[in-house]
Amino acid sequence: xxxxxxxxxxxxQAGGSLRLSCGASGRIFSNYAMGWFRQAPGKEREFVAVLTxxxxxxxxxDSVKGRFTISRDxxxxxxxxQMTDLNPEDTxxxxxxxxxxxxxxxxxxxxxxWGKGTLVTVSS
Numbered sequence: 001x002x003x004x005x006x007x008x009x010x011x012x013q014a015g016g017s018l019r020l021s022c023g024a025s026g027r028i029f030s031n032y033a034m035g036w037f038r039q040a041p042g043k044e045r046e047f048v049a050v051l052t053x054x055x056x057x058x059x060x061x062d063s064v065k066g067r068f069t070i071s072r073d074x075x076x077x078x079x080x081x082q083m084t085d086l087n088p089e090d091t092x093x094x095x096x097x098x099x100x101x102x103x104x105x106x107x108x109x110x111x112x113x114w115g116k117g118t119l120v121t122v123s124s
Contacts, residue, residue, distance in 0.1 A: 001026050001027060002024055002025070002026040002027055002098060002112075002113045003024070003025050003026045003113075004022055004023070004024050004096050004097075004098060004113055004114065004115035005022065005023050005025075005115055005116070006020060006021065006022050006094065006095065006096050006115045006116070006117060006118040007020070007021050007022075007023075007118060008020040008021050008118060009093075009094060009118030009119045009120045010119075010120070010121070011121045011122075011123065012086055012120070012121070012122055012123070013122070013123050014086060014087050014088060014122055014123065014124050015085060015086065015087075016086050016122070017082070017083060017084045017085075017086065018083050018086065018120060019080055019081070019082050019083070020036070020080065020081040020083070020094055020096075020118060020120070021078060021079075021080050022034070022036075022078065022079050022080070022081075022096030022115055023077065023078050024077045024078070024079075024098065024113075025077070031053045031100065031101075031102070032053055032098045032099060032100040032112070033050060033051065033052050033053045033098070033099050033100075033103065033104050033105055034050070034051045034053075034070070034072060034079040034096070034097070034098055034105070035047070035048070035049060035050035035051065035070070035096070035097045035098070035099070035104070035105035035106065035111075036048040036049045036050075036070060036081045036094060036095065036096055036097065037094070037095045037097055037105075037108070037111075038090075038092035038093065038094045038095065038120075039092055039093050039095070039117075040089075040091060040092040041092075043092075045095065045108055046061065047061055047105075047106050047107060048060070048061050048064055048068065048081070048094070049061070049064065049068055049069075049070040049081060050070065050104050050105055050106050051070045051071070051072060051079060052104065055072065058070050059104070059106065063089070064083075064090075067083065067084050067085045067086075068081060068082065068083050068084070069081070069082040070082075079096065081094065081096075083120070086120075086122045087122060087124075088122045088123070088124045089122075090120060090122050091120060091121050091122050092119075092120060093117040093118065093119050093120075094117060094118055094119075094120055095114055095115050095116075095117045096114075096115040097111040097113065097114055097115070098111070098112060098113040099111055099112050099113075100112050
């Protein structure tokens with residue numbers, strides 16, 4: 001069983017930056033893809049960013065493209081979401097996600113493992 005734990009959330013002013021981290025433990029698959037989702041109050045969980053298992057490709061939701069960057073460490077057990085130029089619409093609980101067997105965590109149905117989430121609040 002894989003466990004994912006997020007950290008790094010908090011309160012930030014509009015225009016500010018935060019870096020989220022996700023640590024993975026347990027039975028780690030060598031070929032799983034890593035991603036981030038978020039869920040704002042009253043809204044569905046939505047895709048934010050994904051990093052393929054090779055690390056060669058990244059994909060982002062249009063709403064965060066150019067402001068957020070996903071990355072990981074060399075051991076492939078921790079991945080990050082660097083968020084810049086934050087605005088109040090980015091306020092949400094952010095979840096890290098992992099998918100195995102060649103799938104990408106770009107939609108909730110593809111996710112095998114979820115973290116419990118970390119809250120990001122952006123004040124205006």
